[in-house]
Amino acid sequence: MRAYTPKDDVQAKSYYTDRFYVSPQVPKSPVESDEVFAADLAAIKAKFDVSDAYIQVEQMVVFINAKDNFGVLELMKNELEYTQLSEMSAIDWIAKENKFEIFYQMLSMNKRKRIRVKMFIENGEAVNSVEKLFRSADWSEREMFDMFGIEANGHPFMKRILMPYDWQGFPLLKTYPLEGDEFAAWYEVDKIYGKEARDVIGPEIRDTAKVDRYDSERFARLGYEVPKGTKITDDMEKVEQTYQEDGGVFMIKKFDKKDSVVVDDPQR
Amino acid sequence: MAQVKNRLTPFFENITFDREDNEMILNFGPQHPSAHGQLRLMLHLQQEEITKAHPDVGYLHRGMEKMAENMIYNEFMPTTDRMDYIASSSNNYGFALAVEKLIGLDVPRRAQVIRMMLLEINRLMSHLFWLATTALDIGAMTVFLFAFREREYLMDIIEGYCGARLTHAAIRIGGVPLDIQDNFITQLRTFLDKLPQNIKDYEDLLDTNRIWLMRMEEVGTISTEMALSWGCTGPMLRASGVKWDIRKEEPYELYDEVEFEVPYSDKGDNFARYRVYMQEMRESAKILYQTIDMYQECVKNNQTELMAHSPKYISASKLDIMTQNYSLMQHFVLVTQGMRPPVGEVYVATESPKGELGYYINSQGGPYPYRLKLRAPSFWHTGILTDLLPGHYIPDVVSIIGTTNIVFGEVDR
Numbered sequence: 001m002r003a004y005t006p007k008d009d010v011q012a013k014s015y016y017t018d019r020f021y022v023s024p025q026v027p028k029s030p031v032e033s034d035e036v037f038a039a040d041l042a043a044i045k046a047k048f049d050v051s052d053a054y055i056q057v058e059q060m061v062v063f064i065n066a067k068d069n070f071g072v073l074e075l076m077k078n079e080l081e082y083t084q085l086s087e088m089s090a091i092d093w094i095a096k097e098n099k100f101e102i103f104y105q106m107l108s109m110n111k112r113k114r115i116r117v118k119m120f121i122e123n124g125e126a127v128n129s130v131e132k133l134f135r136s137a138d139w140s141e142r143e144m145f146d147m148f149g150i151e152a153n154g155h156p157f158m159k160r161i162l163m164p165y166d167w168q169g170f171p172l173l174k175t176y177p178l179e180g181d182e183f184a185a186w187y188e189v190d191k192i193y194g195k196e197a198r199d200v201i202g203p204e205i206r207d208t209a210k211v212d213r214y215d216s217e218r219f220a221r222l223g224y225e226v227p228k229g230t231k232i233t234d235d236m237e238k239v240e241q242t243y244q245e246d247g248g249v250f251m252i253k254k255f256d257k258k259d260s261v262v263v264d265d266p267q268r
Numbered sequence: 269m270a271q272v273k274n275r276l277t278p279f280f281e282n283i284t285f286d287r288e289d290n291e292m293i294l295n296f297g298p299q300h301p302s303a304h305g306q307l308r309l310m311l312h313l314q315q316e317e318i319t320k321a322h323p324d325v326g327y328l329h330r331g332m333e334k335m336a337e338n339m340i341y342n343e344f345m346p347t348t349d350r351m352d353y354i355a356s357s358s359n360n361y362g363f364a365l366a367v368e369k370l371i372g373l374d375v376p377r378r379a380q381v382i383r384m385m386l387l388e389i390n391r392l393m394s395h396l397f398w399l400a401t402t403a404l405d406i407g408a409m410t411v412f413l414f415a416f417r418e419r420e421y422l423m424d425i426i427e428g429y430c431g432a433r434l435t436h437a438a439i440r441i442g443g444v445p446l447d448i449q450d451n452f453i454t455q456l457r458t459f460l461d462k463l464p465q466n467i468k469d470y471e472d473l474l475d476t477n478r479i480w481l482m483r484m485e486e487v488g489t490i491s492t493e494m495a496l497s498w499g500c501t502g503p504m505l506r507a508s509g510v511k512w513d514i515r516k517e518e519p520y521e522l523y524d525e526v527e528f529e530v531p532y533s534d535k536g537d538n539f540a541r542y543r544v545y546m547q548e549m550r551e552s553a554k555i556l557y558q559t560i561d562m563y564q565e566c567v568k569n570n571q572t573e574l575m576a577h578s579p580k581y582i583s584a585s586k587l588d589i590m591t592q593n594y595s596l597m598q599h600f601v602l603v604t605q606g607m608r609p610p611v612g613e614v615y616v617a618t619e620s621p622k623g624e625l626g627y628y629i630n631s632q633g634g635p636y637p638y639r640l641k642l643r644a645p646s647f648w649h650t651g652i653l654t655d656l657l658p659g660h661y662i663p664d665v666v667s668i669i670g671t672t673n674i675v676f677g678e679v680d681r
Contacts, residue, residue, distance in 0.1 A: 012338040014605060014635050023633025026370060026612025057369050057614045083496045086617065087643040091630055105615055105628065105643070109512050116615060136499030139651040147333075162326035162680055171334055178338045 008095040009174040028054040036111055040080050048072050059114045066102070066119045070128045073104060073117065077133055082106040082115060085134035088141070090148045092174045098123045100150055104130070121150070129154040147172035166191075179206065290314065294662070298327050302405040302666040305676030307650065309665065311657070318665070321657035323650050328680040336640035340606025341367055341441060344640075349435035351644060352678040354397050355390035357426075358620040360439040365520060366616040366627035367441045371581050371609045376573035378566040379443035380521045385456070385559045386429070386438055387521075388552045392463075393422045394621035394673075395549050399470060402542075402670035406483050411473050418466050421459050425452060441607075442582040443575035453560055463553050467546060474542070484539035488656055488668035491536060498655070499648040502623025503548065504672060507541040509534035514619040526558045541671040581607040606635030615643075622646055622673055644678035 031041050031053050037060040041053050044062060048071060052063040064072050076082040087105040094100070104117040121127060129152035131137045141152040142161040149170040151158055160167060168183045169176055179185075189201050224238045240257070296309035303309070306327030312320035332351065336344050348363045349356035361383060368375065375383075396419040403411035423433045428449050430438040438444065474480045490500065495508040505512055513530040515523040531547035533540035576582055583602050584595035611633040617626040623645025630639040649672045657665060 012636050016605060017634075021608075023608060024610040026372075026610045026614065026631075028612075056612060057616075059615060061613075084499055086499060086501075086624065087615070087626055087628065087641060089628070089641045091639045103628075105626070107617075109510065109517070112517050114615065114617075116613075134499070135494075135497040135655065136648050136651065138654070139647065160326075162329040164326070171331055172337075176334075178334060 007175065010177045011174055012178070026056055028056045031055060031060060034060070036113055037115070040076075040113075040115065043080055044072060044075065047075060059116055061116045061118060063118050063120075066121045066125070066127060069102075069104070069117070069119055070130055070133070073106070073130050073133050076106055076115070076117070080108065081110045082108045082113075084109070085130070085136050085140070086114075088130075088137060088144065090144050090150055090172075092148065092172065093120075094123050095174055100125075100148060102127060102144075102150070126151040126153050128152070131155055146170070149173070291319070296665065298324075302669060304401060304669060304674060306680070307669070307674070307676065309653065309657075311662070311665070313662070316661045318657050318660055318662070321654055323653045325647075325650055325676070325679050328676045330681065332681045333640055333642060336637055338636060340635045341609070341637070342602075342606065344637075345440070346435065346437040349437055350677050351642065351681060352394075352620060352622060352625070352646070352675050353434055354675055355394035355621045356434065357386045357390045357436045357438050358394075358618065358625060360437060361387055362616065362618045362620065362625045362627050364439050364441045365618060366614055366629050367609065368576075369616050370612065370614045370629055370631060371578070371607075373442055373576045373578055373581065375443050375521075375576050376571065377522075378447075378563070378571045379574045379576075381559055381562045381566055382444045382448055382574075383439060384521050384523070384526075385448070385556060385563070386426070386436070386444075388556045388559070389422050389426060389456075390436075391552045391621045392549055392556075393419050393426075395545050395552075396422070398545060398621075398670075398673045402667070402673075403470075403474065403480075405666050405670045406480060408473065408477070408480065411470055414466065414469060414473075418459075418463070421455075425455050425459070428452065428455070440575065442578065443573075445574070447572075447574060448563070453563070456556065456560065460553050460556055464550070467549055471546060481539070483663070483667045484542055484671075485537060487538045487660065487664050488671060489535070489537045490652065490656060492534075494652070494655060495536070498652040500623065500652060501645050501648075502619065502621070503541055503544045504623060504645075504649055504652075506530065506532040507544045508536040514617055514624060518617070520618060522559075522562065523555075525562070526555050528555050538667055538671040541673075545673075581609070608633055608635050617643070620645065622675065622678065623649065642681050644681060646672075646674040646676070646678040647681075650674050650679050 031037050034055060037055060041050065041060065041062065044050060044064075048068045049065050050062055051065075054061055073085070084107040085104060086107050088103060091101040091103070099120045099122060102119050102121060106115045106117060108114075127150060129137065129141055131141060131152070131154070138156070139161060141155050142157070142159060144150050145152065145158055146160040146163050147170060159165060163171065169181055185203060186195075186198060189198055193201065223240060225241050226232065242257075292313045294311040294313055296311055297303040298306040298308040300307070308324040308327070310322040310324065311318050330350070332347055335347055339347070345360055345363060348359040351359045396415045400412045400415035400419070403415070426436060426438070427433050429446065429452060430436050432438075490504065490508045492509045495505050495510065500508065501512075509532065511530055511532040516530050528551045531544050531551065533544055575585065579598050581602070583589065583599040584592070588595040589599045609631045611631060613628070613630040615626055615628045617624045619625075624643065625645060626643030628639070628641035628643065629637050632638040653668070653672070656668060660668065
């Protein structure tokens with residue numbers, strides 16, 4: 001029987017992992033160890049539910065409910081001086097618990113602090129857009145939609161941003177293979193020539209190192225080239241080609257391969 | 269000094285069109301010499317005035333975040349070169365620093381100094397390139413030639429160091445692979461000694477140039493609120509009145525040991541950004557002089573280590589690998605399987621020449637990052653064109669794109 005390979009995560013896997021290997025954790029410290037973060041967290045906790053909070057690598061991580069995202073970010077922007085949304089995106093946990101994790105990376109320039117606000121949504125759920133608070137979310141949310149298919153409610157222009165508008169599939173999902181799915185493989189052919197041209201054109205050659213020794217149109221048969229389109233057979237004699245002008249070049253001795261000597265003495 | 273009076277009066281203002289709504293949609297790019305890459309702009313025009321702008325990006329999308337999820341950490345390093353290919357070492361550095369923070373590595377001092385040298389050389393290269401291309405777009409061909417000449421010297425120095433001119437991959441996780449070559453400091457000093465005169469040459473050509481001022485002054489004004497809201501960073505933010513430089517505010521490497529100023533302006537227009545770039549070049553030169561001294565101190569104190577010592581994550585030196593069995597085994601495992609950072613996540617921001625370059629890494633303890641998000645400054649500097657361009661005229665588009673200093677390897681990733 002063939003070994004079962006799970007289809008829910010088709011990304012590269014380590015070919016070997018020690019059965020007894022326990023990976024260490026990046027240390028987390030309690031929020032109370034930093035008074036600025038402690039005050040910020042208290043202000044957020046006063047109005048919203050916070051399921052978890054800790055400090056990791058000098059930044060506070062706060063877990064909130066997905067429905068509160070606009071409120072929390074509004075509070076942070078207007079009252080806690082977190083004036084910039086540096087980055088936001090999602091993490092695919094579908095294989096594990098059918099969820100997406102969404103993070104908002106906030107920066108306060110006055111306090112010199114960074115907070116990562118995180119929340120979980122179910123697969124297929126939409127988030128509230130924070131574009132009204134931070135214009136940068138306009139493009140970030142579009143990118144998130146483009147890559148994961150997570151829609152943002154209230155976004156003015158929820159369209160793909162990096163991939164073509166008519167693309168199918170969401171590239172950063174773990175179920176999406178690195179080399180693309182069937183739609184991706186035939187995208188150009190289908191779009192330009194139509195599906196019926198697939199047989200004529202054939203699949204794209206992904207192996208850039210592939211050399212076809214019967215291919216007279218590309219750079220195979222170096223030194224023994226034949227005119228373009230020549231049918232090459234196995235019993236065909238190889239004719240060495242020379243690429244120097246017949247009459248020779250002024251001041252330059254004509255190179256004759258037969259008369260030339262290959263010096264292979266390393267002590268020369 | 270602003271010459272507003274005769275600035276870009278629409279040439280066809282005496283022509284009236286039959287229709288009341290004479291909106292025209294102009295497709296700018298993606299193949300346009302002043303789009304600095306593959307930027308497509310759909311501009312809605314009322315005569316020559318832009319009423320709506322819609323930037324369309326993605327023509328250079330290579331799916332780097334996806335690639336990162338399928339590569340071991342060291343394998344991803346050369347890919348980061350292809351983001352901001354004008355200053356590729358700063359991308360290498362941002363990634364290396366993020367992984368180092370994740371696993372908690374201490375980089376030897378000599379490597380830190382070399383990294384700072386590379387970063388500042390990259391900043392100079394990037395700013396010179398920016399000046400050259402922007403001036404060329406505006407029509408100042410001489411500045412283009414001057415600035416490219418100086419950039420060439422820097423590329424030669426970098427080439428002497430790592431063999432590459434554009435995609436350096438000159439930084440490793442845990443340090444740098446090589447010590448600087450013998451003539452590095454002499455060459456760098458020669459360059460730096462000439463640089464003030466060179467910058468003065470550019471400024472002599474531009475600062476009082478009437479065309480330059482007309483295209484730059486009070487064009488593309490970004491208010492502080494707008495810059496913050498759009499996530500602008502780097503010179504874009506500093507020219508809009510926020511004195512925020514990550515090297516100063518959240519110092520990494522040895523930036524807290526060097527003295528430099530953070531130039532900023534409260535004007536927010538193209539000219540302010542131009543001034544910030546020029547001033548930053550001077551500050552980079554100042555930092556480079558100090559790093560030369562720091563390097564020579566390292567040599568004097570015989571600090572020769574270039575890579576962090578951490579057998580679990582970092583391969584041993586070449587000598588050890590060739591002579592000691594355990595180092596060889598370790599190296600073999602690290603190359604074939606890759607390092608396995610601890611479970612956790614990290615977001616590290618560095619000040620790249622374009623702005624805040626951030627790497628978010630979520631590690632689940634495997635040799636591949638579970639999620640890697642690249643925060644490239646140019647992405648938002650392109651997005652801001654949506655709000656910035658309306659109200660301007662078509663020729664302003666070129667100068668505004670120029671001063672935003674966007675690089676599409678970084679926007680599309």
